[in-house]
Amino acid sequence: RILTDADISKRKTRKMINSAAGFLVKLAGNMFTMDDEIQLVIGIGLVGQDEATACLLYYFVDHKRQLLFWVHDCKLSMVSSNVKGVTRMSHMKYAVETQYWTHLELYPNLRKLKAEHQAELKGILIHASTETLTSNTSMAPFDLDELGRMLDLVDKIEGSIGKEHVYAVYVVGMLIDRTGNSRFINFYGQPEARLNADQSVFTKLRGQDEATSSLITISDIFLFGGPSAHASELRRVWVDWTVNFPRWKGFISKLSSEWTGFTIYSTVMLAVDVSFLAIPTLNPDVMTTMPEAAKIMTYFSVIFVVGSLVAEMMMKSTKSTMGTDALAIMYSLPFALLIWGMIFFVFALGLVVFGVGDHITLVTILPGAIIVGLLTAWPSVGNRGEYTVLRNLWIRSSNWLSRPCQPNSMA
Helix, strand or coil: CCCEECCCHHHHHHHHHHHHHHHHHHHHHCCCCCCCCCCEEEEEEEEECCHHEEEEEECCCCCCCCCEEECCCCCCCHCCCCCCCCCCHHHHHHHHHHHHHHHHCCCCCCCCEEEHHHHHHHHHHHHHHHHHHHHCCCCCCHHHHHHHHHHHHHHHHHHCCCCHHHHHHHHHHHHHHHHHHHHHHHCCCCCCCCCCCCCCCCCEEEEEHHHCHHHHHHHHHHHCCCCHHHHHHHHHEEECEEEEEHHHHHHHHCCCCHHHHHHHHHHHHHHHHHHHHHCHHHHHHHCCCEEEEEEEHHHHHHHHHHHHHHHHHHCCCCCCCHHHHHHHHHHHHHHHHHHHHHHHHHHHHHHHHHHHHHHHHHHHHHHHHHHHHHHHHHHHHHHHHHHHHHHHHHHHHHHCCCCCCCCCCCC
């Protein structure tokens, strides 16, 4: 059987297709034993924009062995999907098989749904569902909800087994194509196979263990450690220049939730800053040196809070062309700008309280401000690991102080 997408209603095109098909079938017959399970697919491509320089494209499909082949030399890079490090034919086999299922998706007509194909697809989906349920680093290309709906579809097409039902064949071809490509990308069956979604096949380090760049390290100083946190998450999602869609979907969903929260905080902070500027103490009629500084700090706070709001809105439609480091810094901006806005507001409040207040106000407010400052910094220090170090130091010191004194042997 010969398949084509070309418009064979045109005499010239029909003649070209028939001539090429006869030549290719004859050439293939001299090399292989041809049977009804082998199909020839021919298409017409253009070399440049000139229709006069059209060329013929083709491939053979062997439905018994579930693969594609050619009778001329071809580069395997055409089907390798730009995956680096493909050196074994046992690995390349999965790329060729993926192309077979793509063909079945494109040309499902005149094919009967085989029971083994339906069973294979069902097994793949059950395995992927189990892995997704039991592992946080599942390599399944779909999330649990999508896998469940796919299993329902597979059960519904069971009645089409052995029949030429175009849509059932299409469903099987498309779903196996989507899941089969994951085998090739993850080096299935190879010594260096990827076993976890955040594991690289080219290095022993996992994504989150890789050293951060100097750009991220410098940015952490001004953006409160946000870039390194986001860079670590991005490296766990974007591994070996590929993206696992469910993990990326979860990462973006988490990021969107954070941005929504920052929007609320920034709006409240903006209202607080504007209200603070209306305090009579900051009125120009009674302005002193300290309130003037407080007013400047409040202006800085407003600028940073507005910047946080703008960054949150712009992030939702921004595409980065500078790699994961630039993305990590961009994703950190809403949080960092909001924190800077809060810091400048605290400075402004402190200048007003301690610059204008009397001694009684200072004695009353200062201890409370110190306690609140320490309690506020505590969660941040604990999250970064310093709290664990201090805790261990405290335990060792306590043990040393509570150690009983040894009797003096010289007494």
